[in-house]
Amino acid sequence: LDVLMDTWNFFYTCLVSLWLHRIYIYSVMAFGISLWIAIQFFSTKAKRKDENSNGNLVSSEAVEGKLVNGYATLQPKEVYVAGVKIFYGSQTGTAKRFAQDLAEAVTCLNLPVEVINMGNYDPDDCLAEETISRNICVFLVATYTDGQPTESAAWFCKWLEETANDFRFGKTYLKGLRYAVFGLGNSVYVDHYNTVGRNIDRWLWMLSARRIMTRVEGDCNVVQSKHGSIEADFEAWKSKFLSCLQALCRGEKKPCSGKCKKGKCKSQGKQSKESSNHERGAPEFENTEAEELFETTSEEEADAEEAGGTDSVVDVEDLGKIMSHMKKAKRERELEDGDAGMSLLGETSGRKETGERREMITAALRDALTKQGEVLKLLMELPVLPLVRAYQNSLSRAVCFIVLGEESKAMQCISA
Ligand SMILES: Cc1cc2nc3c(=O)[nH]c(=O)nc-3n(C[C@H](O)[C@H](O)[C@H](O)COP(=O)(O)O)c2cc1C
Incomplete structure (x- = not known):
């Protein structure tokens, strides 16, 4: 029993002294932990550094590889005079x-x-x-x-x-x-x-x-x-x-x-x-x-x-080209004439018509429109406003049909 008591006393004293000196124990522990953290920190840093340097090596190799590839794909410097x-x-x-x-x-x-x-x-x-x-x-x-x-x-x-x-x-x-x-x-x-x-x-x-x-x-x-x-x-x-x-x-x-x-x-x-x-x-x-x-x-x-x-003297081979130039010029002239006819109407559709659309205005239609335009101009000078309005409307409709490519309907509007 004495032995037990002695052992207990010994442990108790130890525990009490530990408790009394706990501040030192905490300090030592804190120091140890800090040291461990510091060691870990520096070791990982060193590791990373190593990795980086290794990585750089790898990447530089890759770059070199790329360059090598790049050189392979690069065009050789152009030789202007061989x-x-x-x-x-x-x-x-x-x-x-x-x-x-x-x-x-x-x-x-x-x-x-x-x-x-x-x-x-x-x-x-x-x-x-x-x-x-x-x-x-x-x-x-x-x-x-x-x-x-x-x-x-x-x-x-x-x-x-x-x-x-x-x-x-x-x-x-x-x-x-x-x-x-x-x-x-x-x-x-x-x-x-x-x-x-x-x-x-x-x-x-x-x-x-x-x-x-x-x-x-x-x-x-x-x-x-x-x-x-x-x-x-x-x-x-x-x-x-x-x-x-x-x-x-x-x-x-x-x-x-x-x-x-x-x-x-x-x-x-x-x-x-x-x-x-x-x-x-x-x-x-x-x-x-x-x-x-x-x-x-x-x-x-x-x-x-x-x-x-x-x-210049014309080569027979170039005749085709010249002919197509001439045809184009002729078509443009015709279109210009068409524009003149349209301007007589005093109407602007406000829409950019394509060459194809304008071709719908045939010579007969152009003549008819020109005549109608002249009539309209005459009527405008007379004091018969409602009649002029009606006339103007039918002509506007005709123009719309021309734009839509409905030549026959346009003709109907004009004759009406
Ligand atoms: C017999 C003879 C005929 C020549 N006829 C002409 C000629 O017709 N027109 C001309 O420009 N030079 C004429 N030349 C000049 C030569 O072209 C010139 O001397 C030229 O430098 C010769 O070049 P080569 O030494 O490379 O043969 C003639 C020269 C000789 C000797």
Whole structure:
């Protein structure tokens, strides 16, 4: 029993002391809980940080993945000029030398370049490819006796001339081909000065190839040559060509010189003027050099001609188009006449009538309405107001029926 009592006393004392020191116990517990909370807080924060960093890694990978995918789907940077092909037709080597010189300059622009002897090139097989190749084709061509091309360029010129004049090829056969021409000649040969360069330029243009800059004619005649020699002429042309080429590479389109009326470049006019000037003995460079660089195709100029010109020769193929234009104009005129008839009635329906509806007013109906309108006008001048009102009503009804397309009922109203 004593043992029991002692044990009980011991527990009792402990409990009492605990109770007495409960404040410390609470404090320790509170401290412990706070510590636990703090530990939990920091550990979760650290965890989150880890997760975030891991997550970032994942998301950045995803982004990279997306980018990779993005790159896969992105359009490749547009290539405006894939390369330059320099065609030369030479007999004594000048054009060939110029071609090589130009090739070196083009290479400096980091563009692929190919120098082609026209004698080794079959236009029948290859030239059409240049319409989609994004290449710039340069023609350095010499003219020989009687305006003939060199032996090497003979087939090219023959083919091009025939193609340009052969309706089976169509006038857009070389659409998309971009080119520039530098002719080599001697103005001593007055009647055939630079004929080959001019012809090639014209034939390409006729087939809707795009001239990237005005043709220039180099002159071996130092007296007439604009720059004093054909070499200097070529150098001047070359620097213009290179700046034009750089602009094209940047995707810039050479602006029109501003000498064009209604979008129609005067290149052809200029060229014919060149010829006539030349016939008069004037140096051609005065014309060609004065022009700014500009692009044209025969197709564009033909479009401009169609839009603004009236005295052009009409192709039989275009007759259908012209006929439909004429029909449309006639219909519009008829509608205008119809409007005039309606205005006599002094009525405005306030509704925008379609062309189809207006066609319901046939010539007979228009005549009838016009007459009735005139009668109405006369009646208005007389002091018979009720009669005029009745008349006006019947005409209004007639107009309503016309709008609804009921021609016979409209006629009935008018005759009533
Ligand atoms: C025999 C002969 C005939 C020529 N006939 C013409 C001609 O009719 N029209 C012309 O503009 N140039 C004519 N020329 C000038 C050449 O076109 C010019 O010298 C050109 O630079 C030659 O180029 P190439 O060395 O590349 O053959 C003729 C030259 C020679 C030698």
